[in-house]
Amino acid sequence: MALATAEDVVKALRRDLTGEEEEDLESLLDAASDLVLGHLYPKVPATPTPDGIVRVVADMVAAVLDRPKHQPQNADQLTAGEYGWKFTEGSTSGGPWLTAALKMRLRPFKGSSVVSVPLVSERFES
16 A cells, blocks of 8 residues: 555656656555555554655655666765775665655654553562
8 A cells, every 4th residue: 555646756756757667656655655654663644644654755756766777776975086985775775765854754653652661560569
């Protein structure tokens, strides 16, 4: 179940999709939705999906469609002098990823992570 639509991705891209992008769109939307649902777990988003979550999923897919096609996987920075490379996990992995900024945008939908712990012994006392 995708949390965003093709129209949401077009808005995020600020341009129309190409034929090749349209072919991959459904699987990218599903993958991005899976990441968001995993991040929000155990909380399940309301139906209809809140606009903030839709925008995050659309932005994740737009980032995949906008990245250079011939960049090595996970290469974040390339230099010519001394052949420098800098790799960042997930940055150019070929699929959607959640950045720290996107996680921040999802925080209002995550719910509370507070755990209640009793401060007394649960042992039987006579």
